[in-house]
Amino acid sequence: MTRKAFLDYxxxxxxxxxxxxxxxxxxxxxxxxxxxRRWFAILMxxxxxxxxxxxxxxxQGALMxxxxxxxxxxxxxxxxxxxxxxxxxxxxxxxxxxxxxxxHALTAPKxxxxxxxxxxx
Numbered sequence: 001m002t003r004k005a006f007l008d009y010x011x012x013x014x015x016x017x018x019x020x021x022x023x024x025x026x027x028x029x030x031x032x033x034x035x036x037r038r039w040f041a042i043l044m045x046x047x048x049x050x051x052x053x054x055x056x057x058x059x060q061g062a063l064m065x066x067x068x069x070x071x072x073x074x075x076x077x078x079x080x081x082x083x084x085x086x087x088x089x090x091x092x093x094x095x096x097x098x099x100x101x102x103x104h105a106l107t108a109p110k111x112x113x114x115x116x117x118x119x120x121x
Contacts, residue, residue, distance in 0.1 A: 001093040003043065003050045007031070009097055010041050013104050031100075033108060040107040041100055044075070051086045052096075053077050054103040064099070 010031035011018050017034045020026060031041040042053045053074045056064070061083045064071045070089020074082025085091055085099060 001087045001096050003087065005093070006041075006043060006050075006052060006087055006096070006100075010100060010104075013040075013101070015108075016040070016104070033104075036107075036109045038107040040103040046075070049086055049088065051075070051084045052100075053082050053084050054099050055081055055106045056083050056099065056102055057081075057106070060102070064095075068095075 007018060007029060010016055013031075015034045016031055018029055018031055020028065021030055022028050027045045029043045030039050031043070032039045040055060044051060044053070053076075058080045061073075061080070064083060065073065068089065068091045070086040070091040072084045072086075073079040075084045077084075083099070085096055087096070
């Protein structure tokens with residue numbers, strides 16, 4: 001999945017906005033909920049590789065890390081609740097989209113969480 005495709009997908013989710021919160025780092029882009037301003041994805045680059053940190057349930061994160069080399073514990077985040085997903089890796093785009101959707105639901109404003117989780121399942 002390309003950087004542009006990832007950001008386009010994130011921006012297309014309900015209530016999502018993109019911004020670059022770090023003035024000295026134009027490559028890092030955050031996808032957040034417009035209402036509660038919580039991040040559901042942060043796209044970064046390390047050693048030339050694009051990766052995104054996504055929130056996930058601890059059991060799902062462990063399963064994903066065991067299943068794909070391109071998924072690791074969250075870089076500079078809580079390792080139990082966040083994962084880093086490398087965009088140009090063995091992780092298929094449909095899995096990346098599903099993980100983004102899950103992260104979006106987990107960080108949604110409280111009134112929307114139940115509805116979003118029901119839509120995912």
